[in-house]
Amino acid sequence: MSSHRNHLQSSNDLVTTYEATRAGFVALALEKNRxxxxxxxxxxxxxxxxxxxxxxxxxxxxxxxxxxxxxxxxxxxxxxxxxxxxxxxxxxxxxxxxxxxxxxxxxxxxxxxxxxxxxxxxxxxxxRNVGGALAQRKLTRAILSTLMIAGKRYHWQHSKTKKWIAMTNDDTEIELSLRGINWESDFGNRTLIYNLTVPLVKSNVDLCLFNLAPTELAANQSNAIDPSAVAPYVIALGELKGGIDPAGADEHWKTAQAALNRIREAFSRVGYTPFTFFVGSAIAKRMAGEIWNQLENGTLSNAANLNEENQVASISRWLCNL
Known part of the structure; x- marks a missing residue:
């Protein structure tokens, strides 16, 4: 069964509800006050x-x-x-x-x-960037929770110091200042980095999952003369859109889709096909249909609505088990 079928039965499951939109605007207001x-x-x-x-x-x-x-x-x-x-x-x-x-x-x-x-x-x-920040925190917490209940220890990278820190028994609010997560999966070392410029794509990618330790990732980025040298170590690349305003939903999807197409084309040229995925807060009915079609025909590997807890938990499990 395709991975998205674990939490999606049809395109309707992707559509953002009125209640989720309302809750999203309230969350933005609270963050603004904070x-x-x-x-x-x-x-x-x-x-x-x-x-x-x-x-x-x-x-x-x-x-x-x-x-x-x-x-x-x-x-x-x-x-x-x-x-x-x-x-x-x-x-x-x-x-x-x-x-x-x-x-x-x-x-x-x-x-x-x-x-x-x-x-x-x-x-x-x-x-202006708060929607993305809130989205990143929410997905991060879901990924950390997935690792914790699986009994997997992790390291996390501080967004300002860029230092990697070992997990402790109290990880309260580390998502506020987290840029990357590293853990050992059943298939090897995994490092997830937010907002990274991928040399092969020549643009910023919201979520990048590598089959590398953090030290190896740094070496590959700085020492690789040929940008395609890092391609074999890329497992999955995804777009995360946290804006909740329904008026901007289609625009967010267009931007994300263009970025995902660039990723597929760049990697296809060097003979690689990493998983691609999309997680969004504002998903309108028409774009939900487009996303669903891409999931069903294999263009897109996975997708989730950030407002649906079970979908976020499911795509986090998928990422952690790749």
Whole structure:
């Protein structure tokens, strides 16, 4: 029986329900609030410190609020790296003259409001990728759970330090900072890496499963003069789309399908056929039909709707047993 048949009986099983869409939007709202918490705390600290100033002009001499003033003046963290000191001071003077002084005795509130406006832009930028981050966490937790109940020990790679860390008895929330997982399967060493540029494909792939240890994978990536040298070690490549908005569902699938086609063509040219799979949050009826047809004719090896727990668990078992 085909692997997808373990959790899918028809294309209808892939379609995202109204309840799942609603829950997805709620999850995004909660994540937005979680990410906003530091900014709100910063605004409170700025308000308390700025309250010591008797007038807007006094803010220039206040200690320890320089970054808060820069932000309120509309300067992003990125822009600060490209500006000279005199440019930054000019921006603060503009803030004081044009906005804080006209606010009169309410200048501190005006300062805090403008600080939060700029921070809101920063938050908006980080939220554009939040669907993908939440999707990665959910799939990661399912894979880790699959390994745990199978009694398989694993190592995981920290996304910032890139160090590989041995599993411990308490792996709470490691999915927040995990980039890769390594374990020993019945068929050999397995390393799963998120968001990796595969040399043969020449583009970023959301999920890459290799028949290599992490040290061997690093060697193959850096030392292989011919990109096709890594091809024999690639087991499966997949696309993960975490956006929940139904309006963007078709676009997500088009992007994923184009990426999967590039993968198949690139590997076909060197005589290899890795498994390809798709996991998505927003799956509309028509695209569900397309995915199902590709599963049935063997173009696509596996697929799952990220909102359906049994499907996520099933595709995680499939990945761990390849």
């Amino acid at each position: 990410r906003a918490t530091p900014y709100v705390a910063e605004a409170r600290a700025l308000k308390e410190a700025a309250s010591q100033a008797a007038s807007p002009a006094d803010l220039l001499n206040a200690k320890g609020i320089e970054m808060g003033l820069f932000t309120a003046a509309g300067l992003s963290d990125k822009s600060l790296a490209h500006l000279k000191t005199e440019d930054k001071i000019e921006a603060i003077n503009g803030l004081i003259k044009n906005f804080l002084e006209p606010a009169g005795t309410n200048f501190v509130e005006e300062l805090v409001f403008r600080f939060l406006l700029t921070r809101g832009d920063t938050l908006g930028g980080s939220m």
